[in-house]
Amino acid sequence: MNVVLIVFLPLLAAIVAGLGNRMLGNTAAKLVTTGALFASLALSWPIFLGFLAGTQHSQLYPVLHWIHSGDLDVDWALRVDSLTAVMLVVVTTVSALVHLYSWGYMAEDDSQPRFFAYLSLFTFAMLMLVTADNLVQMFFGWEGVGLASYLLIGFWYHKPSANAAAMKAFIVNRVGDFGFSLGIFGTFLVFGTVSIPAILHAAPGMAGSTIGFLGHRVDTMTLLCILLFIGACGKSAQLGLHTWLPDAMEGPTPVSALIHAATMVTAGVFMVCRLSPMFETSATATAVVTFVGAATALFAATVGTVQNDIKRVIAYSTCSQLGYMFFAAGVGAYGAAMFHLFTHAFFKALLFLGAGSVIHAMHHEQDMRFYGGLRKEIPLTFWAMMAGTLAITGVGVEGVFGFAGFYSKDAIIEAAYAKGTTLGGFAFAVGVFAALLTSFYSWRLMFLTFWGKPRWAASEHIQHALHEAHHGHGHDDHPDAEDAGHDTRPHEAGAEQVPAGTGGYHPHESPWTMLVPLGLLSVGAVLAGMAFARWFIHPEGALHFWAGSVAFSAHLAERMEELPLIVKLAPGIVMVIGFLIALQAYIRRTDWPKRFVDQYGLLYAFLLNKWYFDELYDAVFVRPAVRLGRFFWKRGDEGTIDRFGPDGAAAAVQVGNVLTARLQSGYLYTYALVMLLGLAAAATWAMAR
DSSP: HHHHHHHHHHHHHEEEHHHHHHHOOOHHHHHHHHHHHHHHHHHHOOOOOOOOTTOOOEEEEEEEEEEEEEEEEEEEEEEEEEHHHHHHHHHHHHHHHHHHHHHHTTTTTTTHHHHHHHHHHHHHHHHHTBBBBBBHHHHHHHHHHHHHHHHTSSTTEEEEEEEHHHHHHHHHHHHHEEEHHHHHHHHHHHSOOOOOHHHHHHHGGGGGGGGEEEEEEHHHHHHHOOOOOOOHHHHHTTTTTTTTHHHHGGSOOHHHHHHHHSSSHHHHHHHHHHHHHHEEEOHHHHHHHHHHHHHHHHHHHHHHHTOOOOOOOOOOHHHHHHHHHHHHTTTOOHHHHHHHHHHHHHHHHHEEEEHHHHHHTTOOOBGGGGGSSTTTTTHHHHHHHHHHHHHHHTTTTTEEEEEEEHHHHHHHHHHHHHOOOOOHHHHHHHHHHHHHHHHHHHHHHHHHHSSSSOHHHHHHHHHHHHHHHHOOOOOOOGGGOOOSOOOOSSOOGGGGGOOOTTOOOOOOOHHEEEHHHHHHHHHHHHHHHHHHHHTTTTHHHHEEEETEEEOOOOHHHHHHHTOOOOHHHHHHHHHHHHHHHHHHIIIIOHHHHHHHHHHHHHHHHHHHHHHGGGHHHHIIIIHHHHHHOOOOOIIIIIIIIHHHHHHHHHHHHHHHHHHHHHOOOHHHHHHHHHHHHHHHHHHHHHHOO
């Protein structure tokens, strides 16, 4: 019964807040939705801790008999095992804190009930996804988070950029979802069922079999797993289907935290881990997962090093960390992949909400080149983001203490090396290099934001705030001023390019509703890795904890314990190197970024423009599609169908009307002539017969 409440309380709250809307009022809508999420949170943690203690075991909670059509038999049921328990606490914890944080962040918005209803709907869809017992039910939740993300990214629908970003996310995910749906169809065709336990039980028996696809015989399990993985690439923004993720920053900052930390982008990782016994039957499929994950980690980390928008830096960081999770799954370290998903939820939500606090203090200015010197102005936000930065960069000492990312990200890098394959070695090298870049761009963000001299005077948003204050308007009269669109200002790598000064503006700390979630998430960023590493990745605890819910490899875990010391130290070494480079470039020698841009302008432009993926897709897909659509519109619809259809018929009637109107002259001799001609024609016809 508790599981049913966990899943359906957010849905009930979304219905009440959405239908009640303005009639219900802002405060009541926030109380209903936030209260429902904290109730789900309170019910989720005992289930998770029960699996850790061994007092809870895998259970199935039938809800209703849903579909019966021929061989397709689908029951709506909620499956709870240790993998589900992990996702329950991740989703409900982050979502509940995002709801609370939004009380302060969205305080001046005119559509708060609608916003909180969307948040709760998003959470319900994700909970439905992670508790699914069959692929059809999972697809329901899968599409639900897609719909909710569209609604939340485009929440400020009066902004054209928000509408465009929402459409982009929706359309790109349709590409991935098409592959996912094909994978579900193929799985049902092969196994005759969509029940996940039945599929996983039968999967090893299908290893080595072939199936017809596009006129060729291909390995059955490889085809099914790659089709399913395409869906994961769309939801989790892997290379090729990643372009929607940075533009999703158009939504309010709490939305960014929810999407990036706990819901939509983690769905793909969860799905691969849930179906891990299937993926383990195909070496080709796991190789594809490994390569795509490693390539994504590298791509996103390189792009994140030059972004100036504080939210976009963290967005590309999310993309890179998801790459880590996928190549962990690809090398068979599913426990490490889920452990990083677990810890990442805390420190990434912390970083996004911390960035929102900075943006709130800077009157919705998001360009880090217009920050500086904020650690004394907003000290609580500073220390929260410091905890998140130490967690994502992986600061720690083995056997002593480490922040969350130290345990989970290092475990992934070690697993890639321990795999002992060529592709595993590639993933290890990429993981180490991406860790260096992660350290660099994370500390670059901290230094540009919290250190140095204030550079607020040059900000248009700050000047607008001062102007509004001078004319008697409040600081937060226009919360929709947040603009995460493309940066149209001159691209400069260094803070020294922006005129210094405060301009008379004084940032202020966020309200308690925003600071309390930051404090709670900071605890997770500091302690989650050390507290739960034994159950997620260490052989002695993980076998008992996972209990078959993922394909945990004890052999790989044991090899990770016996790695050379230099392999274990490599992530820490590059983390220190990245920190020192950022320190030198943005604190000690602030002319370095400008010199780098001058010397490596082409490389800088390549990274700043995100490897030109958007431009490539625009040239290859968007423009040809527009031209094809215009051709069918002008030549097909208007030139052919309308011309010879309704427009042609209307024109013929009009011409006929003109001709017959001339016969209606009103003169008797005209009508007599017509009658005479008609009589002559009739007589001629009769004589001819």
